[in-house]
Amino acid sequence: xxxxxxxxxxxxxxxxxxxxxxxxxxxxxxxxxxxxxxxxxxxxxxxxxxxxxxxxxxxxxxxxxxxxxxxxxxxxxxxxxxxxxxxxxxxxxxxxxxxxxxxxxxxxxxxxxxxxxxxxxxxxxxxxxxxxxxxxxxxxxxxxxxxxxxxxxxxxxxxxxxxxxxxxxxxxxxxxxxxxxxxxxxxxxxxxxxxxxxxxxxxxxxxxxxxxxxxxxxxxxxxxxxxxxxxxxxxxxxxxxxxxxxxxxxxxxxxxxxxxxxxxxxxxxxxxxxxxxxxxxxxxxxxxxxxxxxxxxxxxxxxxxxxxxxxxxxxxx
Amino acid sequence: xxxxxxxxxxxxxxxxxxxxxxxxxxxxxxxxxxxxxxxxxxxxxxxxxxxxxxxxxxxxxxxxxxxxxxxxxxxxxxxxxxxxxxxxxxxxxxxxxxxxxxxxxxxxxxxxxxxxxxxxxxxxxxxxxxxxxxxxxxxxxxxxxxxxxxxxxxxxxxxxxxxxxxxxxxxxxxxxxxxxxxxxxxxxxxxxxxxxxxxxxxxxxxxxxxxxxxxxxxxxxxxxxxxxxxxxxxxxxxxxxxxxxxxxxxxxxxxxxxxxxxxxxxxxxxxxxxxxxxxxxxxxxxxxxxxxxxxxxxxxxxxxxxxxxxxxxxxxxxxxxxxxxxxxxxxxxxxxxxxxxxxxxxxxxxxxxxxxxxxxxxxxxxxxxxxxxxxxxxxxxxxxxxxxxxxxxxxxxxxxxxxxxxxxxxxxxxxxxxxxxxxxxxxxxxxxx
Numbered sequence: 001x002x003x004x005x006x007x008x009x010x011x012x013x014x015x016x017x018x019x020x021x022x023x024x025x026x027x028x029x030x031x032x033x034x035x036x037x038x039x040x041x042x043x044x045x046x047x048x049x050x051x052x053x054x055x056x057x058x059x060x061x062x063x064x065x066x067x068x069x070x071x072x073x074x075x076x077x078x079x080x081x082x083x084x085x086x087x088x089x090x091x092x093x094x095x096x097x098x099x100x101x102x103x104x105x106x107x108x109x110x111x112x113x114x115x116x117x118x119x120x121x122x123x124x125x126x127x128x129x130x131x132x133x134x135x136x137x138x139x140x141x142x143x144x145x146x147x148x149x150x151x152x153x154x155x156x157x158x159x160x161x162x163x164x165x166x167x168x169x170x171x172x173x174x175x176x177x178x179x180x181x182x183x184x185x186x187x188x189x190x191x192x193x194x195x196x197x198x199x200x201x202x203x204x205x206x207x208x209x210x211x212x213x214x215x216x217x218x219x220x221x222x223x224x225x226x227x228x229x230x231x232x233x234x235x236x237x238x239x240x241x242x243x244x245x246x247x248x249x250x251x252x253x254x255x256x257x258x259x260x261x262x263x264x265x266x267x268x269x270x271x272x273x274x275x276x277x278x279x280x281x282x283x284x285x286x287x288x289x290x291x292x293x294x295x296x297x298x299x300x301x302x303x304x305x306x307x308x309x310x311x312x313x314x315x316x317x
Numbered sequence: 318x319x320x321x322x323x324x325x326x327x328x329x330x331x332x333x334x335x336x337x338x339x340x341x342x343x344x345x346x347x348x349x350x351x352x353x354x355x356x357x358x359x360x361x362x363x364x365x366x367x368x369x370x371x372x373x374x375x376x377x378x379x380x381x382x383x384x385x386x387x388x389x390x391x392x393x394x395x396x397x398x399x400x401x402x403x404x405x406x407x408x409x410x411x412x413x414x415x416x417x418x419x420x421x422x423x424x425x426x427x428x429x430x431x432x433x434x435x436x437x438x439x440x441x442x443x444x445x446x447x448x449x450x451x452x453x454x455x456x457x458x459x460x461x462x463x464x465x466x467x468x469x470x471x472x473x474x475x476x477x478x479x480x481x482x483x484x485x486x487x488x489x490x491x492x493x494x495x496x497x498x499x500x501x502x503x504x505x506x507x508x509x510x511x512x513x514x515x516x517x518x519x520x521x522x523x524x525x526x527x528x529x530x531x532x533x534x535x536x537x538x539x540x541x542x543x544x545x546x547x548x549x550x551x552x553x554x555x556x557x558x559x560x561x562x563x564x565x566x567x568x569x570x571x572x573x574x575x576x577x578x579x580x581x582x583x584x585x586x587x588x589x590x591x592x593x594x595x596x597x598x599x600x601x602x603x604x605x606x607x608x609x610x611x612x613x614x615x616x617x618x619x620x621x622x623x624x625x626x627x628x629x630x631x632x633x634x635x636x637x638x639x640x641x642x643x644x645x646x647x648x649x650x651x652x653x654x655x656x657x658x659x660x661x662x663x664x665x666x667x668x669x670x671x672x673x674x675x676x677x678x679x680x681x682x683x684x685x686x687x688x689x690x691x692x693x694x695x696x697x698x699x700x701x702x703x704x705x706x707x708x709x710x711x712x713x714x715x716x717x718x719x720x721x722x723x724x725x726x727x728x729x730x731x732x733x734x735x736x737x738x739x740x741x742x743x744x745x746x747x748x749x750x
Binding site for chain 2: 198200215216238239240242243244246247
């Protein structure tokens with residue numbers, strides 16, 4: 001796409017609940033639209049009025065810093081009224097059910113609800129109870145569509161394409177919604193996807209989800225254009241799924257040596273927050289091949305694109 | 318060391334090499350720490366100058382034994398056994414490789430402890446010593462150890478020793494994770510709840526003695542569970558110490574299904590039964606307990622057929638203070654490094670087992686399962702071998718045994734056959750002159 005030419009892309013669905021089911025054209029349309037917002041976000045005047053009058057509720061049942069912050073910024077830059085609700089400060093803590101919360105919020109006539117929930121499928125459940133658009137900001141180990149989109153945008157801007165690239169997704173695949181969304185998106189866009197993890201962190205049947213499977217980094221990173229590291233939760237590294245953080249780093253942590261197994265121009269990504277010295281060495285995280293900071297920038301632009309593209313499909317009366 | 322590293326020719330021996338079913342009369346030439354050749358007529362063709370020629374007429378030459386399960390008290394219980402004393406006992410029993418167990422104090426559950434044992438063995442032991450490491454931290458059955466780093470440090474396999482991991486999820490994950498490192502999980506199969514406070518085989522004899530019994534189901538329940546998990550995970554598994562006839566059926570089924578499963582039995586369970594306990598003899602208290610004679614016979618058949626792969630000593634030195642107690646209160650365990658082979662020869666002399674099958678289960682199979690280069694007399698193999706007089710009669714005198722503890726179940730037993738020379742890495746470390 002060329003800058004200056006405005007994208008008129010409309011996401012012709014009410015919700016964005018996952019990457020699953022999105023067509024190649026829809027993904028490309030969202031990425032093209034996001035490119036505009038990348039430019040906008042680098043201006044001093046970052047405001048647009050396309051969501052003026054709209055109400056956006058960020059409903060976070062699970063703590064989040066960057067996702068919540070970037071959805072908030074995205075909504076505000078598009079002119080929406082944004083309200084944040086999180087478990088720490090709401091009646092959800094007092095035992096209100098997900099369904100009751102949905103009905104309550106729906107009565108306030110929001111236009112967009114952005115939801116994160118620790119249970120897979122919870123966002124879809126909530127979406128059935130409300131009249132507005134719902135964006136999945138991460139549900140359990142199921143999907144995190146805006147993360148996959150921002151990753152795709154980052155890859156496309158740096159490699160010029162996604163089609164034909166080899167992408168190695170490394171680490172805790174078992175518990176990762178980021179991995180699932182990325183596997184679906186990258187396959188849809190024509191990339192070759194490989195997952196690399198100890199067997200204890202691989203979900204059953206993963207080899208039938210359109211990926212190659214490797215248990216060690218040397219085989220897993222061979223010929224990779226993109227090395228995508230995943231966060232390993234602390235409670236999973238003390239003998240339950242892997243023995244220790246030091247053993248994990250030794251065999252699956254991305255350091256300069258392991259990165260050298262990938263292509264010389266390979267680029268490194270991480271959805272954050274990072275465990276430095278566990279899944280990734282600081283030298284790599286902060287090194288010249290790292291795209292980690294750029295991913296955060298792309299996050300705001302992609303979320304603006306998602307909100308904008310969904311709102312264009314909202315009824316105007 | 319009784320001899321320097323001059324070449325050795327073991328001449329006119331009956332050579333038994335289970336790694337290739339070789340049973341011939343011939344010579345074995347050893348030089349530079351490896352077996353050069355083992356065949357007929359080496360001596361007649363001429364040997365290198367300075368070779369020690371040892372006449373082994375009428376004796377058996379075989380690969381040195383690899384004992385997969387021996388407790389040694391270093392670190393933490395050196396009064397019971399040191400690496401030095403265990404290696405002396407091993408050499409006298411024809412064991413050229415000891416695989417020591419991680420239930421030490423501290424437990425061998427981190428790489429530094431593996432390193433300690435290897436260094437200490439290098440400095441004090443006269444046979445090869447390799448440690449197994451724990452499957453779970455502190456042998457607590459909860460969190461798996463650093464299987465990758467421990468294996469890299471030199472742990473040959475992984476075991477929680479005489480403890481069974483009751484949490485099936487922990488066992489599943491350990492098998493799954495170990496598979497990525499091609500690590501062998503050796504697991505004790507005794508359900509602790511079914512074992513309860515039992516101290517001997519659950520039987521009429523136990524009832525007459527007024528002792529609480531351990532049913533064979535304690536073993537088969539755990540073994541069946543394990544094999545389901547092996548089927549689920551594709552891990553490499555060994556049942557550490559099987560004791561009863563029912564376990565053989567379970568194992569045979571798993572092997573027929575192509576699972577990567579092996580099994581070991583202790584020399585005690587192959588040569589003794591519950592009746593040997595007699596008047597509450599605590600030296601015959603072992604865990605799992607000695608079973609019925611029908612179980613013992615089935616185990617021997619299991620060795621002959623290969624359903625049971627390995628015979629191990631289950632060497633477990635216990636002080637007088639832990640054994641000179643009422644039967645139920647005494648510690649379980651028996652020493653066995655020094656008597657394992659000769660006890661096994663009883664089965665050969667009674668016609669229950671071929672000598673080749675015995676030696677295979679004592680050397681070739683354990684070496685294969687552990688990925689060690691020994692257990693064979695092929696050219697280039699490490700010169701770890703034994704010379705055995707299979708017929709000489711003798712009586713076991715506990716005071717003559719080299720182990721620091723004297724808790725042998727073969728106390729005063731009449732034996733037929735004895736190791737007369739043990740060679741480790743080309744050096745004679747034990748001989749009867």
